[in-house]
Amino acid sequence: MELDFIKLSPLGNTTVFLRGEAAQEVRAALLSEAMDYDHLAAEQAGFLVAPHSKKALFRIEMSGGEFCGNATLSAAALAAAEGASSPFFVECSGAEGPLRAEARPLGAGRWLARAEMPQTHGLKRLSLEGFSFGDAAICVSIPGITHLVVEAADLSASDYDALLARLMRETGADAYGVVPFERMGRDHFRIRPYVAVPSAKSCVFERACGSGSLALALAEGSECGRIAVEQPGGTLFVETGKQFFLEGEVLISCRGTVELGNVGL
Template identity: 80%
Template sequence: MELEFVKLSPLGNTTVFLRGEAAAEERSALLSEAMDYDHLAAEQAGFLVEPHTEEAILRVEMSGGEFCGNAMLSAAALMASEGAESPFFIECSGTAEPLRAEAHPLGDGRWLASAEMPQAHGMRRISLKGFSFRGAATCVSLPGIVHLVLEASKLFAEDYDALLARLMREAVADAYGIMPFERMGHNRFRIRPYVAVPSANSRVFERACGSGSLALALAEGREDGRITVEQPGGTLFVRRGERIFLEGEVLISCSGTVRLGDVGWWAAEGFVPEL
């Protein structure tokens, strides 16, 4: 089938949105296909669908049913580029309530976006006994995604997978994130996000992670104010007050149509090519 797509880049965390008629049970497979190298080569993907509430102008359904902070920023930039007057409300999978968002043009397809974040469902400390690095980590449960936040400057690839396995034993969620951080100064941090979405068979070192930045701010217990979170793709900001907002730059890079979910004629007719 042919579906409309828009590809965006919130700090390099390439995000694809699909639009079109597709049954809910087909969306996860279509999104996984859209993300692959042969199609749109993205770190994450979601469907844009009709909202469940009258207050919202749009709903984002992510591939694993999780909440995604960068998808919220991307949707805010897209809606503003299509003429929506800021501020407005957007729904996202993983959270029940519409969230306030806005975006303003920076030129050359770039937008400065801001989006309200959901409250944490819970936080608890877990021991890292048995790992090559010492200390404890904070398990932060957000709607649809759980992050493990720990202070660590250097981790090997196998450390990330070992921590992920530990987190998946500790919590059940649609998606999981490993968020090691370094302190770079007052209210300034650096992270290297690693995110897994089991239903999409996806494990990615993301260029930027919005919900991971939020989890860091919550784990650190920062009071009202703004923290800076450096990541491989750039810098995100978390602003705490009565509500929590994520802020960052989004590039709308391209749009068009993509063909997904088609079965080749040889498969449809039972033909097996000779090799």
Template identity: 80%
Template sequence: MELDFIKLSPLGNTTVFLRGEAARDAHAALLCEAMDYDHLAAEQAGFLVAPHTGEALLRVEMAGGEFCGNATLSAAALAAAEGAASPFFVECSGAAAPLHAEARHLGAGRWLARVEMPQAHELRRLSLERESLGATALGGAATCVALSGITHLVVEAADLSAAGYDEMLAFLMREAKADAYGVVPFERMGCDRFRIRPYVAVPSAKSRVFERACGSGSLALALAEGSADKRIAVEQPGGTLFVERGVRLFLEGEVLISCRGKVELAGVAR
């Protein structure tokens, strides 16, 4: 079946949005196919669907039904590019309510987007000392940060091996049940500045990706660090995201709208 697509890049975390009539139970398979190398070669994907509330301009449903900070940033950039005057509201799967958003055009398809993040979260400190992590020489504690639809394991570590990431992911999946999981090792780079290399798994989409940028992972780090009433910078392979933690939570970063068109995917139109 033929569907419209928009490909965006929030700091290199390539994101595809699909538009068109498709059965809801076919969305996950279509999104997985759209992400693959032979099609649109993206790290993540979501369907643009009608908002659940009248105040939101658009809604993104991610492949695993999870919340995604960078997809929400991308939705804000897309809404502004399609004529929305800031501020406005967007919705994302995994978030219980519409989210305040704004975006400013930077030129050449680039937008600086700022979006509210869901407030709901739960923090748990987990001990690593008794864990059998053969490839991961870590001690002490990590923080399990449960957000809407995705749970991250935040741990202070540098140069974690690929096997170490998978061990930490397996540990997290034993400790928590979620639509999606992330491993977020971090380094301190100075006052209110951190560096991460995020690894995200969405079991229903059968995907495991070293993301070039992760919005929810950056938010999880801010929450784990207790950075109240602060703005922190989170460096990652694709660039720097900013998290503001105060009365409300906000994520800010650049988004490139790179291309639009039609993609041919398997499936049956509704």
């Protein structure tokens, strides 16, 4: 099956959007195949589909049906690159309604994108008994994804997997993230995010995570303000208050067609 694709890079969190006719029941397998090394070598992927709301330009359906902050930023950059006048609205799986977004060109295929994030969320403390780096972490649930936010540095791969296993035992979601953070200043943090999407059989140390950055702001109780969240691919900015916004750079790296459907569909 030949499908059109666009590959984008919001701070190195390589994201592939597929366009084309594909039945709902095979999309997850196609997206998983599109992400692999032999195809488009991406950290995450979603389908561009018709929006539910008339005021949105298009909708992103992620591989696990989860919400994705960086995919929403990528959708904003793509909409602007295809001629939309800012501001406009886009949709992402996991979010209940259309999200306000805008983007401006920075040159050489790069865009500075800003997008509204879902406000629905839940917070709860999760015991870290048996771990060596604190007594508790904060579980932050936003539509479609739950993150475990913990103040810790220099975790081992086994620490990440153990935290992820604890999170998955204690909560239910379409996707899960482990977000250890360090304080670099009053409104400046550093994270190394780890995200799992069970339905896509993916578990990735992401170079940047938008929903994880939002989860950190919510866990810290940043009710009204702007924080900088440094991560391996660069810095995302989170604004909280009456509405939540995410801001960061997005590179639109390439477009073309990809041959998929070699996974026994």
